[in-house]
Amino acid sequence: MAMHEAVLLRRRGAEQRNLKAYVASGGLAALAKARAIGPEETVRILTDSGLVGRGGAAFPAGRKWESVRTAKDPIRYVVLNTDESEPGTFKDRVMIESDPFMVLEGLLIACYAVSATGAYIYVRGEYGRVADLLQQSLRELQQAGHLEGIEPQGRPLRVEIRRGGGAYICGEETALFRSIEGYRGEPMAKPPFPTVAGLFRKPTVVNNVETIANVPDIIAFGAKALRSRGTERSPGTKLFSVSGHVARPDTYEVPFGTPLSELLQMAGGEADLQAVLMGGAAGTFVFPKDFDLALSYEGVAERHTTLGSGAVIAFNRQTNLWQVAERLGRFFAHESCGQCVPCRVGTRRQHEMLATLAAGRGQGDERGLLLRLSQVMTDASICGLGQTAATAVRSLMDAESAGLLAH
Amino acid sequence: MNRVGELIDETGTERTQLLEVLHKVQAEFHHIPRAAAETIEQRMNVPVADTYGVVTFYDLLTEHPVGRNVLRICEDVPCCLHGSEELVAEAERTLGPEGQPGADGAVSWTRCACLGLCDQAPAALYREEPLAPLHRHDIAGIGDGHA
Numbered sequence: 304m305a306m307h308e309a310v311l312l313r314r315r316g317a318e319q320r321n322l323k324a325y326v327a328s329g330g331l332a333a334l335a336k337a338r339a340i341g342p343e344e345t346v347r348i349l350t351d352s353g354l355v356g357r358g359g360a361a362f363p364a365g366r367k368w369e370s371v372r373t374a375k376d377p378i379r380y381v382v383l384n385t386d387e388s389e390p391g392t393f394k395d396r397v398m399i400e401s402d403p404f405m406v407l408e409g410l411l412i413a414c415y416a417v418s419a420t421g422a423y424i425y426v427r428g429e430y431g432r433v434a435d436l437l438q439q440s441l442r443e444l445q446q447a448g449h450l451e452g453i454e455p456q457g458r459p460l461r462v463e464i465r466r467g468g469g470a471y472i473c474g475e476e477t478a479l480f481r482s483i484e485g486y487r488g489e490p491m492a493k494p495p496f497p498t499v500a501g502l503f504r505k506p507t508v509v510n511n512v513e514t515i516a517n518v519p520d521i522i523a524f525g526a527k528a529l530r531s532r533g534t535e536r537s538p539g540t541k542l543f544s545v546s547g548h549v550a551r552p553d554t555y556e557v558p559f560g561t562p563l564s565e566l567l568q569m570a571g572g573e574a575d576l577q578a579v580l581m582g583g584a585a586g587t588f589v590f591p592k593d594f595d596l597a598l599s600y601e602g603v604a605e606r607h608t609t610l611g612s613g614a615v616i617a618f619n620r621q622t623n624l625w626q627v628a629e630r631l632g633r634f635f636a637h638e639s640c641g642q643c644v645p646c647r648v649g650t651r652r653q654h655e656m657l658a659t660l661a662a663g664r665g666q667g668d669e670r671g672l673l674l675r676l677s678q679v680m681t682d683a684s685i686c687g688l689g690q691t692a693a694t695a696v697r698s699l700m701d702a703e704s705a706g707l708l709a710h
Numbered sequence: 711m712n713r714v715g716e717l718i719d720e721t722g723t724e725r726t727q728l729l730e731v732l733h734k735v736q737a738e739f740h741h742i743p744r745a746a747a748e749t750i751e752q753r754m755n756v757p758v759a760d761t762y763g764v765v766t767f768y769d770l771l772t773e774h775p776v777g778r779n780v781l782r783i784c785e786d787v788p789c790c791l792h793g794s795e796e797l798v799a800e801a802e803r804t805l806g807p808e809g810q811p812g813a814d815g816a817v818s819w820t821r822c823a824c825l826g827l828c829d830q831a832p833a834a835l836y837r838e839e840p841l842a843p844l845h846r847h848d849i850a851g852i853g854d855g856h857a
Binding site for chain 1: 724725726727728729730732733756763764767768769770771782785786787788790791822823824825826827828829830831835838839840
């Protein structure tokens with residue numbers, strides 16, 4: 304088994320986790336460089352690196368930044384999406400716990416590059432420790448004067464940490480804006496996209512924690528730094544949260560292109576796994592015949608699965624995957640925001656049918672109904688929650704037809 | 711409510727501060743009392759109905775009183791694989807019905823969605839701090855007031 308060099312997580316377990324230690328190990332050099340080369344060049348390096356969003360949607364980060372950088376409105380925001388709530392996902396927590404300053408440096412570079420007039424860090428309400436750590440680290444940066452000279456009008460940059468209220472949907476960017484604004488986190492139809500009309504209807508960059516953690520190295524060492532790892536089409540490394548039936552559940556950092564089987568081996572996956580759920584509740588089940596798949600955007604597309612948020616949940620052969628699907632169904636029914644009918648009603652009906660199947664009391668017509676329902680939810684829901692609420696169920700039905708289930 | 715007025719003063723009267731104000735009210739009163747919503751209406755210009763629309767949307771805010779100490783037990787997939795169902799049953803047995811504090815108002819428990827502690831499954835939060843992995847005896851300890 305190959306050992307992979309930690310890049311994003313290289314300061315994990317470091318004895319000292321303060322600003323002084325961060326600077327002594329090369330920290331803040333990227334922010335200084337960004338300031339020396341200017342916003343336009345900073346964004347160009349990011350675009351050239353090929354960095355794409357790590358929250359699940361894989362949108363090119365440089366394009367987002369460039370849209371906001373060149374926006375006409377002088378009021379702009381940067382939002383760090385720390386609402387990590389996809390079941391099975393804990394990489395952003397580990398990232399911040401390991402290296403809060405690298406995340407904050409990335410955020411400050413983003414603010415500088417798009418001439419942001421303010422920044423918000425939206426931390427899920429259940430991550431109290433993470434919010435405290437960010438607050439304390441931010442204070443150190445502020446006291447050392449690093450929040451000066453970023454805001455275009457010369458004021459000290461205002462970075463506010465906001466606690467979420469306990470709602471999965473607020474990880475969806477437009478719902479997240481509503482939540483910061485003081486409303487129910489109900490997603491809005493896109494377009495307009497956040498880069499045009501985001502937080503407070505102003506041009507806004509929203510980035511995931513892992514995405515922003517990649518920024519300092521890219522700016523400090525150039526676009527090639529990211530491209531020296533991973534694959535041509537998926538440059539860099541990726542954090543995976545591995546849980547379930549593995550001996551060492553943890554966050555693992557591997558270069559894109561690493562086989563899934565290797566990741567499972569690193570985590571001590573049981574020899575006789577039945578399946579893994581890739582990408583969290585909104586992901587798909589993957590079975591041993593596909594464990595050789597390459598963990599890259601092109602590699603998962605080839606096998607009709609997704610990296611999603613980087614969640615990998617492993618199941619042994621004793622697991623009844625219909626019971627797992629019932630849990631996923633319950634999750635979506637609980638987390639649907641309720642504003643659109645296909646999702647509000649669809650997730651409930653889906654959960655009822657999954658509960659019936661999990662209990663072994665199916666009447667025979669559930670699968671056909673689930674399939675039709677999944678089509679409606681996918682086509683007609685406003686946001687990604689409803690659109691993906693049946694993805695895992697569909698993959699489970701496919702696997703059942705192919706005879707891949709142990710139960 | 712004077713105390714709610716103070717919390718609004720220290721946080722801000724802008725609509726964007728509503729969630730932050732509600733978090734503080736919840737932390738002190740263990741729910742959002744009607745009188746607090748009325749103070750918010752007067753001071754922040756957010757109608758009572760609107761405030762409760764927000765309160766009922768978010769899991770960490772409650773319309774009815776919960777315990778001064780809340781135990782949140784994750785019931786999503788990774789925790790379920792590690793026995794969260796038995797822990798939920800134990801909580802029900804030891805601490806009573808979900809969401810309802812005992813007569814002394816000390817403790818209540820609730821099921822919750824993934825806490826992002828799947829590497830320490832089965833996971834829980836107690837007083838908003840991770841309690842993971844959660845064991846049956848932890849629940850008994852909470853019930854006895856020892857945790």
